[in-house]
């Protein structure tokens with residue numbers, strides 16, 4: 001069974017990011033996928049300081065919640081990253097989460113992530129899609145570097161208020177269909 005893991009990087013519960021990631025997961029579940037999600041703000045995820053203990057077969061020196069997520073990531077076929085644009089980049093908690101993917105940047109651990117599919121969902125307030133360029137590029141480059149496949153980038157411009165994305169029927173439909181197609 002296809003396993004899909006949603007990663008919600010907004011601190012605003014039930015906000016636009018949460019809604020979009022949940023829609024992708026709904027679509028995946030409609031095809032029988034097994035879905036799970038992590039609301040990052042509920043957890044303690046410290047910044048990577050590059051000690052590289054994880055490259056020596058040791059557990060991350062940070063001893064925080066990220067250690068329990070590595071196995072969840074490894075067990076998933078598809079990762080759905082969601083973050084709003086915060087000052088033209090991802091949120092700090094999403095960036096901390098991505099930084100901890102250094103774990104996968106050694107030959108022993110790379111094979112645990114290589115070939116997985118990834119989707120990125122990004123809501124933001126400005127109407128101009130260019131506001132999301134730097135955020136998209138961070139994901140494109142990092143996912144590509146890790147030898148994963150970025151299959152879809154879902155942008156939701158023009159959504160500022162909590163839940164504003166619920167008015168964007170076409171975007172919600174696209175989110176659902178992305179999940180549906182991936183899990184097929």
Ligand SMILES: Cc1cc2nc3c(=O)[nH]c(=O)nc-3n(C[C@H](O)[C@H](O)[C@H](O)COP(=O)(O)O)c2cc1C
Nearest residue numbers: 010012015016017084085086087088124125126160
């Ligand atoms: C600290 C902060 C920084 C933001 N920076 C931007 C920005 O640079 N460009 C933009 O279009 N929207 C920006 N926004 C608006 C959010 O991207 C927008 O409200 C988004 O829908 C929030 O998603 P959420 O409901 O999942 O938290 C910012 C919001 C906050 C709180």
